[in-house]
Amino acid sequence: MEIQRGTKFRLYPTPEQASILEEQGHAARGLWNLLHEWWTWGGRHRRPSLKQADEAIRQARKEIDWLTVLPAQAAQQVLKHYTRAWANFWDGRAKPPRFKSRIRSRMVIDVPQGRDLDVTKLSRRWATVKIPKVGVVRFRAHRAIPGRVTGARLVNEANGWHIVFRTTWEQPDPAPHAGPSVGIDRGIAVPLALSDGNHQHHGPWLRPKEAERLLRLERQSARRRRTRVRGEADSKRLTRTYDQIADLRGRAARRRADWQHQTTRRLADTYSLIGVEDLNIAGMTRSARGTVAHPGRNVRAKAGLNRAIQSEAWGQLAEQLTYKTAERGGTIVRVPAPGTSLRCHVCGFITPGSRESQARFVCKNPQCGWAGNADLNAARNIHHAAVRAATAPGSGVAGRGALQPLGGATKRQPKRREPVS
Numbered sequence: 029m030e031i032q033r034g035t036k037f038r039l040y041p042t043p044e045q046a047s048i049l050e051e052q053g054h055a056a057r058g059l060w061n062l063l064h065e066w067w068t069w070g071g072r073h074r075r076p077s078l079k080q081a082d083e084a085i086r087q088a089r090k091e092i093d094w095l096t097v098l099p100a101q102a103a104q105q106v107l108k109h110y111t112r113a114w115a116n117f118w119d120g121r122a123k124p125p126r127f128k129s130r131i132r133s134r135m136v137i138d139v140p141q142g143r144d145l146d147v148t149k150l151s152r153r154w155a156t157v158k159i160p161k162v163g164v165v166r167f168r169a170h171r172a173i174p175g176r177v178t179g180a181r182l183v184n185e186a187n188g189w190h191i192v193f194r195t196t197w198e199q200p201d202p203a204p205h206a207g208p209s210v211g212i213d214r215g216i217a218v219p220l221a222l223s224d225g226n227h228q229h230h231g232p233w234l235r236p237k238e239a240e241r242l243l244r245l246e247r248q249s250a251r252r253r254r255t256r257v258r259g260e261a262d263s264k265r266l267t268r269t270y271d272q273i274a275d276l277r278g279r280a281a282r283r284r285a286d287w288q289h290q291t292t293r294r295l296a297d298t299y300s301l302i303g304v305e306d307l308n309i310a311g312m313t314r315s316a317r318g319t320v321a322h323p324g325r326n327v328r329a330k331a332g333l334n335r336a337i338q339s340e341a342w343g344q345l346a347e348q349l350t351y352k353t354a355e356r357g358g359t360i361v362r363v364p365a366p367g368t369s370l371r372c373h374v375c376g377f378i379t380p381g382s383r384e385s386q387a388r389f390v391c392k393n394p395q396c397g398w399a400g401n402a403d404l405n406a407a408r409n410i411h412h413a414a415v416r417a418a419t420a421p422g423s424g425v426a427g428r429g430a431l432q433p434l435g436g437a438t439k440r441q442p443k444r445r446e447p448v449s
């Protein structure tokens with residue numbers, strides 16, 4: 029099988045190189061905005077051809093000075109991503125593309141061709157990469173680059189510029205996974221509830237001191253924004269506060285990413301068939317809230333931000349599980365979400381009032397009466413649905429031998445009584 033993977037390294041550009049990267053990043057963003065204006069001019073449903081769009085970009089590069097800092101290849105990639113954003117919207121996977129604002133959007137520059145990059149190892153820890161119009165930039169090679177480099181993307185994060193190498197290699201197809209099957213729910217009480225009760229926890233991403241500091245900074249920035257005169261540029265102090273906030277949020281995001289990778293690897297190692305909820309990510313994550321690393325600054329409700337972070341995290345988790353299970357001979361099955369948290373996994377009935385609290389589920393069907401953890405109940409429903417989908421004729425997964433018979437993990441639980449408090 030062909031494996032494709034991105035590997036990220038931190039770049040250490042000189043101040044001059046950093047300012048060129050900055051210019052390129054803004055040019056790429058500006059080009060996106062120009063393209064968006066041109067595309068949506070005269071109504072959203074105008075669909076210019078790719079050729080027309082390509083021609084418009086070429087013209088713009090001749091006429092607009094600040095666009096020339098962006099290499100032609102990178103400009104082409106902006107067009108590619110822009111048209112893909114519309115395709116995603118038409119297929120119902122995402123919201124329509126919109127303008128990228130200076131503060132909310134993350135700066136991204138693409139280097140689509142790997143042969144231009146010329147990666148050279150300097151020492152055990154350091155290497156260099158050639159970036160078009162920027163020159164030879166050092167990066168910290170904290171690990172080897174796997175496989176062949178086919179391209180790269182430069183991203184600006186809270187702690188500076190990074191390069192993500194797109195790499196590919198061939199490896200033998202894995203033998204079918206022999207592990208058990210499982211259903212996973214995004215729990216309320218636990219981050220990941222597993223149908224076999226093997227829940228996955230994580231600590232808070234920020235230490236108490238850090239969380240306290242973040243809260244203080246956020247209040248500070250809100251206060252300063254309120255007293256700011258309209259139309260005036262942000263003060264130096266306010267900009268500094270923004271940077272400090274971005275730094276702390278970035279730290280939390282990196283710790284979360286680390287946990288995600290470890291957890292998905294463990295899950296893919298253990299289980300042959302993993303059922304997950306198929307969420308409508310587009311409907312859940314409001315792009316106005318920004319990304320996790322660069323959250324929008326006008327986030328009104330903290331709950332909204334948390335929801336956005338969680339759904340973004342869930343999308344990434346499902347994506348990681350997809351390729352990690354495939355590499356190990358396992359399968360991931362996406363199960364439609366409705367009803368999974370309301371239906372009793374033992375008797376299959378949805379009874380009113382069964383969700384006694386966020387964390388507790390008590391089946392009101394007199395013949396059943398299963399009571400227990402609400403997340404566990406949802407995870408078991410997902411497990412059932414996944415096994416059913418996988419064993420259905422024509423699913424391509426049936427007959428793998430790794431599947432448990434339907435209901436394997438759903439032995440009827442003894443009726444439990446609530447302790448009287």
Ligand SMILES: [Zn+2]
Pocket residue numbers: 372373374375376377391392393396397398
């Ligand atoms: Zn029941």
